[in-house]
Structures are given as C-alpha cells and as structure tokens.
Amino acid sequence: MKLYVLSVRRWWVMVPAVLALILSTWLIGASTVPVPSLLGGGGMAQVKHFVPVIMSVAVMYCLDRRLQEAELTAVVPVRRLDRAAASAGAVLLLAATPVVGLDVARNTLLILALALVVRRIANEATAVAAGLLYIIANVMLGQPPDPLGHRIGSWWALPLYPADNMPVLVIVVVLFAAAITWGLAPRARAL
Numbered sequence: 001m002k003l004y005v006l007s008v009r010r011w012w013v014m015v016p017a018v019l020a021l022i023l024s025t026w027l028i029g030a031s032t033v034p035v036p037s038l039l040g041g042g043g044m045a046q047v048k049h050f051v052p053v054i055m056s057v058a059v060m061y062c063l064d065r066r067l068q069e070a071e072l073t074a075v076v077p078v079r080r081l082d083r084a085a086a087s088a089g090a091v092l093l094l095a096a097t098p099v100v101g102l103d104v105a106r107n108t109l110l111i112l113a114l115a116l117v118v119r120r121i122a123n124e125a126t127a128v129a130a131g132l133l134y135i136i137a138n139v140m141l142g143q144p145p146d147p148l149g150h151r152i153g154s155w156w157a158l159p160l161y162p163a164d165n166m167p168v169l170v171i172v173v174v175l176f177a178a179a180i181t182w183g184l185a186p187r188a189r190a191l
Contacts, residue, residue, distance in 0.1 A: 004070060004078070009062050011085040017058030018092050021108070024051055025100040035139050045139040048101075049159055052108035055093065056115045056131045059086060060124040063184075082184050086116070090176065103163035106172050110158055111135065113176040116183030135159060 005011050025048055032044040063082065071078045090109060097105045111131040119127035142157025154160075161168045 004067075004074070005081055005085065008067055008070070009065055009078075009082070009085070011062050011089075013058050013062055014055075014085070014089040014092060017055050018089070018096055021051055021054050021093070021104070022096050022099050024054065025104055043139075048104055049107065049135055049139060050132075051100075051104055052111040052135070052159075053128065053132050055089070055108045056111050056128050059089060059112055060115060060119065060128050063119065064124040079184050083180055086112070086180055086184065101163055102169070103159075103161075106163070106169050107159040109176045110172045113172070113179035113183075116179040120183045120185065 028047045028051070031047045033047055035043055035045045062085070066078075090112070093105050093108055111134065114134055115127035115131045118130040138157045138159050142154050142160045158168055158172065
C-alpha cells in the first residue's frame with residue numbers, strides 16, 4: 001500500500017504544492033488586480049484570493065490517479081489512505097500559516113472542502129473549476145456597495161472575511177471535516 005500511495009496516488013505532491021503556495025503568497029504579497037463587479041462599478045481584488053487553487057489542483061491530481069482493480073482488491077480501503085493524506089496535507093497547510101497567513105490557509109481549506117464535495121458528485125476537473133468559480137464569484141459578487149457606496153461583505157463570501165474572524169475559521173474547519181468524510185467516500189455511480 002505504501003508503494004501505491006507514493007507511486008500511483010503520488011501524495012508526495014502535497015509538499016511541493018504547499019511550498020508553491022508559500023512561495024506564491026510570499027511573492028505576490030498584498031498585490032491587487034482590478035476586477036469587474038456585477039453589482040456596480042469595478043473593484044480591486046487581492047491576488048492571494050486565487051492562491052488556494054494550487055492546493056486544490058494538487059489534491060485533485062492525486063485523487064484522479066487510481067488503479068481501479070488494485071483499489072477493489074486492496075486489504076486496506078484506499079479511501080482511508082486518501083483521508084489520511086488529505087488530512088496530512090491540511091495539517092501541513094496549517095503549519096504554514098505563520099508564513100502564508102491565516103486567511104490564505106482558511107480559504108485553501110474552504111476551497112478544498114468544496115472541491116472534495118464536487119468531486120464526489122462529478123469529477124476532479126469539475127472540482128477544481130468549481131473552486132475557482134467560487135473564488136471568482138466571491139470577488140465579483142461578494143462585496144456589494146451599500147447606499148453610501150462603501151463595500152460591505154456578504155455573509156456567504158467566506159474568503160473575503162478578515163483573517164482574525166474566528167467564527168469563519170470554525171465554520172471552514174467543520175466544512176472541511178465533513179468534506180473529508182463525505183467527499184472521499186466511495187462514489188455512488190459506477191466508474
């Protein structure tokens with residue numbers, strides 16, 4: 001099973017993905033880019049909102065690599081190993097929090113949770129696209145202007161909340177735990 005995890009699933013990709021996340025967060029800092037807003041005018045979005053896609057792509061890459069016959073005949077269910085590896089990736093990401101910031105780590109866990117749920121319903125490519133589309137929707141729709149023209153955050157735009165917002169962190173951790181449990185369960189449809 002160790003050989004399967006390292007050579008087929010390639011869970012070792014999580015370490016370079018976390019390093020790429022750290023490096024890209026460090027390089028872009030608090031850079032902003034102009035983005036259109038569907039709720040009036042335009043706005044600026046921080047580039048770091050899009051960094052969680054790196055981890056989402058890495059996790060979905062690992063989950064997409066499988067040998068169906070080997071998984072069906074394995075003594076240890078592969079989904080247990082997948083849960084352990086995805087959880088270890090989350091721990092590795094949370095260990096990088098002092099470098100990348102709590103908001104980037106929190107948003108990455110949220111995008112991973114969304115990707116795992118979408119993967120269970122559809123496939124890995126759709127899961128990565130859903131995470132990216134959720135980020136784009138947050139950036140474009142998540143801060144509608146109030147009557148005075150100031151930007152206020154929507155309740156559903158969790159990635160836009162400040163890093164020190166602990167209730168959002170608790171919500172994201174619960175969502176990630178649920179996604180690990182449900183999203184990595186055997187698929188209902190035949191492969």
